[in-house]
Amino acid sequence: MAERGLQQNTGLPINSVVDRAEIYKVELNLTEKNDVRVIAYDYVTENSTIMDVGCACGDFGELLKHKKCNVYGMEYDAGSVDIASNTGAYKKIHQVDLNKFRVENYPQYLHFFDSIAFLDVLEHTLEPEKILFYFSSLLKDDGHFIISLPNISFCDIKMDILNNDFTYTDTGILDRTHIKFYTYKSISEMMTRLNVEISECKPKVAYFSRSCTNLPSSIIRYIKKDPHSFVYQYVLKAKASTKNKTELKIVNNRMANLEWNSVSVELNKLKRRRWVQTLIPLGSRRNKWARKIKKIYMGRKIK
Helix, strand or coil: CCCCCCCCCCCCCCCCCCCCCCCCCCCCCCCCCCCCHHHHHHHHHCCEEEEEECCCCCCCHHHHHCCCCCCEEEECCCCHHHHHHCCCCCCCEEEECHHHHHHHHHHHHCEEEEEEECCCCHHHHCCHHHHHHHHHCCCCHHHHEEEEEEEEEHHHHHHHHHHHCCCCCCCCCCCCCCCCCEEHHHHHHHHHHHHEEEEEEEECCCCCCCCCCCCCHHHHHHHHHHHHEEEEEEEEEEEEECCHHHHHHHHHHHCCCHHHHHHHHHHHHHHHHHHHHHCCCCHHHHHHHHHHHHHHHHHHHHH
């Protein structure tokens, strides 16, 4: 799962035992718009029926309580199923290995769901296109998929590859359990092959997580010129299409090929935050004084 932060190499060997039950658990805040699950939440209609595939610890299901949705779940890890079940957000959670998924085992769900969410899931599977095809029969005629996928063309990855580095981590774009990798072009092409039309596409934005000084400035400038360099994940809303392949290819490519105006607002926020953290480091005397001044200012503002 890519969403769990810009994780750097932990130094753990690839076969290290990691408790995967809670590794993807996160606290969600609806005011944090630069978050995959919050973006996905905005795609969901109130009082709708949702299948949360790969529900992990149930964070998205808990969020959907605000919209009074009927939420069902599927999850591979038994420990995560227990945690998600205890949230009370799900009507039922099935323990499922998606790589062995058989749609005929779930006749009760045929044409049942308004939305099926695959948030940070498909990149872990052997045949994501086959999985989407199977699950399409569980959608109502006007139902849609909500999908998030990591961007292998993210700035940190570009920089690492140019330094001959492709190191897997516990979470993030190079999560040890990722077996598929995507760019906006390959996402668009996959959707087109499936006759699925992207109706909305929004990014989770991130910036360089470390210094770029070990690469020539011309290379850094080139990386920075591309808005996709700052897309950490793509979050799509998509549904079955009746368009011919040629027309659908054009539409999907246009929707996935995000322009700077889709990225710049959140990117500028991240840059400002980085600048403030550099100027006023956490734990420093400056930071303590800044907090005191902010508290005094906010107190006066409330009065």
